[in-house]
Amino acid sequence: MPPVPALVASPRAAVLVHPDGEVEEDTPAALGRRAAGLRPLVCHAPATAARLGRDALAGHDLLELFAFVRPARFVLPTVGGLAGAVGLEAPHGLTAQALALPRIAAVLLHALTRLVRQEQADARTLAFAMARGGWAWGPPVLAALGAHGDGPHGTTIARAFRVWERLPEISEHAPEAAPGHLPVTGAEARARLADLLGAAAEDRPQQADYASAAAAAFAPRERRDAPHVVLAEAGTGVGKTLGYIAPASLWAEKNDGPVWIATYTRNLQRQLDGELDRLYPDPREKARRVVIRKGRENYLCLLNLEEAVSRLPTQPAAAIPLGLMARWAMATRDGDLVGGDFPGWLVDILGRGWSLGLADRRGECIFAACPHYNRCYIERTVRRAKRARLVVANHALVLVQAALGGLEDGALPTRYVFDEGHHLFDAADGAFSAHLSGQETADLRRWLLGAEDGSRSRARGLKTRAEDLIGEDPRAAEALVEVLHGARVLPGPGWHARLAGETARGPTERFLALVRQQVLARARGQDGPYSLEAGVAPPLPELVEAAQALETALHDLERPVARLMKALARRLDDEAASLDPTTRQRIEGLIRSLERRALLPVRAWRSMCRALETETPPGYVDWLGIERAYGRDMDVGLHRHWVDPMVPFAETVAGRAHGVLVTSATLRDGSGDPEADWQAAERRTGAVHLPDHIRAAVPSPFDYPAQTRVLVVTDVRKDDMDRVAAAYRELVLASGGGALGLFTAIGRLRAVHQRIADALDAADLPLFAQHVDGIDPATLVEMFRTEENACLLGTDALRDGVDIPGRALRLIVFDRVPWPRPDILHKARRKAFGGRAYDEMVTRLRLKQAFGRLVRRADDHGAFVLLDPMMPSRLGGAFPDGVALERVGLAEAVAAVRAQG
Structure with a gap:
């Protein structure tokens, strides 16, 4: 020692x-x-x-x-x-x-x-x-x-x-045949669920009903572009995970094809991984049948x-x-x-x-040209996924791959389960957006030209990756030279400093400098640490001129990229009989990379530049923004989102599938109008854009009125952080820990943490905090789970997907009503989706998700406390039937929490 x-x-x-x-x-x-x-x-x-x-x-x-x-x-x-x-x-x-x-x-x-x-x-x-x-x-x-x-x-x-030398090589397999189309009946799903649960399991009729309803998503498709879509809400405690694993696994076995199960949070991915041990108790068989699939940026390169x-x-x-x-x-x-x-x-x-940082985070993968290609963790996972029965992925990967035309081999799954379906709208919003920003354009330049700052990075650009693949074709060589020349219109190293110092060079930097100028001229809250935004209209005259110049420059980049792709495709055709498999793989991979990494974004950027001269196309919303973190400007650019991102989701993902199950404990709104609540779920999941769908709702088995209380504290000013922190302190002390503190802003979380840390330490109550402890959220949740009397403070990441049964979580305190942030994007959606009703729907769903953390088992009890006297009664639909809002003073709330033990 x-x-x-x-x-x-x-x-x-x-x-x-x-x-x-x-x-x-x-x-x-x-x-x-x-x-x-x-x-x-x-x-x-x-x-x-x-x-x-x-x-x-x-x-x-x-x-x-x-x-x-x-x-x-x-x-x-x-x-x-x-x-x-x-x-x-x-x-x-x-x-x-x-x-x-x-x-x-x-x-x-x-x-x-x-x-x-x-x-x-x-x-x-x-x-x-x-x-x-x-x-x-x-x-x-x-x-x-x-x-x-x-x-x-x-x-x-x-x-x-040199560990890569000791890793096993990837085994090659013949291409997989298309899956069959045999259905899964409700009775079969119930029987498979019973097998998964075992003979000693308690009788849970709600779970069996849910599995039967989910089976409808695995019926054979009858018409093109008309998938079987099931929207299934399963209240907390139903056991929806095993409920959909039952029909999904049965369909995969009967048809020898994969079902892709997508989640929004990593917590649920881990939970799914554990639940699948019931289906495949033999680890070796599970390794063959189940694959956890993520984007390349998640794996060691x-x-x-x-x-x-x-x-x-x-x-x-x-x-x-x-x-x-x-x-x-x-x-x-x-x-x-x-x-x-x-x-x-x-x-x-x-x-x-x-x-x-050792992951592939800049799209620099050179695929088959890599000497480690046949030992690569990513490639191993990709190839295993092609042969797996169940692929557990995240929403972002599924949607981005679909938006780019399919998986690595161009294929698309035919059966999907989207768990945490209440997040599908947000996931689609990210997947189908475009950003003409400094970071995005600089990343493309680096991908094309390689490192230019003198670093010893292995990113040596497109020339190194492509020059031995273009063969003797002079047209391909000319196109490559033009691509490399065209890439220099994009921001080079040091662009951050040049924009701040008003010394921009090149058409992209000049455009971004004027974007920054317009944002600083019009945005509110410039003295704060938060990101800034401003509308596009009316644009500065100089900004329109800069956009025109940039559009021309991007056009001069797009044309040789397209020509290079055609030349590479021509070589695949001309030398079909003589190309070795590795070279063919490399050429196909490079064509795919050029399309996804260069051609598609450049086309989107050109469209955005043209819209500055005219107007944003219908169905989209554009705005200008400066992204800040910790008080520093990190990025600047022009952003474009769909007003309704479920339109492209329906076209590129759900509409091409044969069956889609979208499920969550919180699909429906709680407005009090059952039909309106289902319609809200249909808009948020994209079902409204599809020919037909089935609605299913299975209630929670829990007795919420007996197990929970919802307390709205009326005498704490939510803008006085001393009072807010005092309320958190007294409530946590009254509960003896087991408390989850949720916040609508990181600054408010840090302010409360600073004020209550000593008091909780003196009471021997461990305090953990996201954005303070420097520990990833998943680890913080595990620490909180194992310390029965701990307190955990967090923001959105801890509001969803956290499963902590038992006394480790018996109190939730929310700092204020989580209204949506009134930014430009939300303003456009508010106008399109019903005005105030849309605001209230979004807020109710957030409250519903937060409340759902409180009771995870039949013997759980707890209190949900909201420190906002302005909480409207009409938001009470966020909570289960029979659970009333109790408006009380802080002293009464503390007493109620103490009484529940």
Whole structure:
């Protein structure tokens, strides 16, 4: 064990336990100063440093050791979480936690001695390199691994980091045949559900009714462009996940084809992954039948990893993060960096550049030209998905792929389940929008020209990717040269500074500079930290002229891109008999990339430029915006969205499918008019744009009037953050924790957190907060779930898709009515969808979703408190029948929460 003290801290106090047993307790700031330079044992160094009031803390972080010893294994980033993971009793109190840290470290170090021979050799080699790079755990890890001497030479070390060489190659398979068209009856769905639940399961007639209704989406299509669409609302507690898995899995088996199940949140993806263990209890069979499918930006790119490893000779300290990444890469199930088996807290410790930054985040994939193509995590997942029965994806991937004409092979699934269907409108809004912005255009320039800033990035541009594929065709070579020349009209490195300094160069930067000028001339709230926007009309005269010049320049880029694509397609045709499979794959991939990455966005940008001279086409809304984050300008541009994004959803996704199930616990509005509530669901899911659909609603089995109370506090001013924070504090103390605090703005969350942290710490109630703790939301939710008396503060991401049954969640406090933000896009939709009624529908659905977090089991009880005296009674339809709004003062609300226990 390293002879260093152990350090833990809370908002009010900190404890330092020295190796000789001496215990020091003081304020976090004081102990933070004393611990500087001691390299103490800690759990989650960034979070510990924040509690100590320091920017950083050099220490022996046990999470780093855990990631090395047990890669691709999740653990809660707390002392209690680590203790439980290694089989020790969870410590209580700061002193007990500090005393537990060396015991946890000892268990982890001992585990290294039990590694199999080859893994132990690889771990030893990596540890040597990491120790030379300054890794604090290097010496004790090497001692545990029985290392002696000066360590291996450079070639051996390099081989340990080259994990791609030890990954298995992807097996090729013949193309899959089209699926059959056999139906799934309601009776069959009920029988499959019974098998999934087992003989000992409780009788749940609502779940069986739901499964039977969902089966209608798996009937054979009778007419082209007329899919079977089922809108199914299943109240909380019905068990809709297994309810739709039953008919979906049965259809996939009967017809030997895939069903794509799309969710909006990663939390539900993880839940689905777990539920599918019932269907496929054998992990090997499940791996064949079920695939979790995400966009390329979620997976570790082996070429990016190789490029990072190549810098080790000149950056020895990089061996620390790369060693941990190498350990994970050899243990991961599928290379998923976001929501898979990659611990979210490791991003906090390594930094985004050494973790998420190793994914393909700029569309730079070179597909078959990559030397790691046949070992690539992404390609492996793509190919497995073609043979899977159930593909679990997210809304964004499904919609973007459909908008671009299909999946990687151009095909489209025929059967979809869209869970969390209340988010389908928002997902479509993002997928079918266009942005003529600095970031988007600069990214395209980088994709075409490669890195121009002198960095050693592997992004060497289109020339490197295409020049050996165009063959001897002079027309293709000429088109490539013109594409590279045309790309220079897009913003180059340093465009941010030039726009701010009014030294724009080139047609795109000049256009963006004038966009910025118009926004700053007309937008409200310019002194605040939030993003700004302004209408397009009437545009500055100079902006119209700049748009005309930019449209011409983009046209000069579009033409050679199209010619290059035709030339590549011509080679596929001309040399069909002689092209080797790899070259054919590369050409097909490049054509697809040129269309998706260059041709389609450039055409959209040209249309947007032309509209500045005339007017925005019907069905769209345009606006100008400056995107800000943390008070800094991050992007500027012209934006275009559909007023109703379910129009393209119906045309490109649902209309081409054979069957679509859209399901949620909150599909319908709660206006009080049943027909109007269903019509709202039909608009939000796109069913109104399809020939026919089936409505189904299965009520929750819970007794909400007996299990819940909804309290509207009438004597707290929502704009006085001192009063709002005091209300949160007293309500949480009254409940004894188990509280989820929801906020409509990050600034309000941070203000409340700052004011209540000490009081909750004094009451021994753990406090976690999104946008404060620097920990990803999924991990925060897991921490909250395991601490029965904790409090979690969050925004939209925690309002949906969070499933926390039992006493861990017994109180929800919402800071104010979550009215939609009155921006330009919302104004256009409000006008199109019913004015005030549209505002109220959106707000009721948000309240409905938030309330739905409260009761997840039949024995759950809890209170939903809204700190907004202006809450209109007509929004009460957000809550279940029989649950009345109780308007009370804060003291009465505190008493009610305390009484419920």
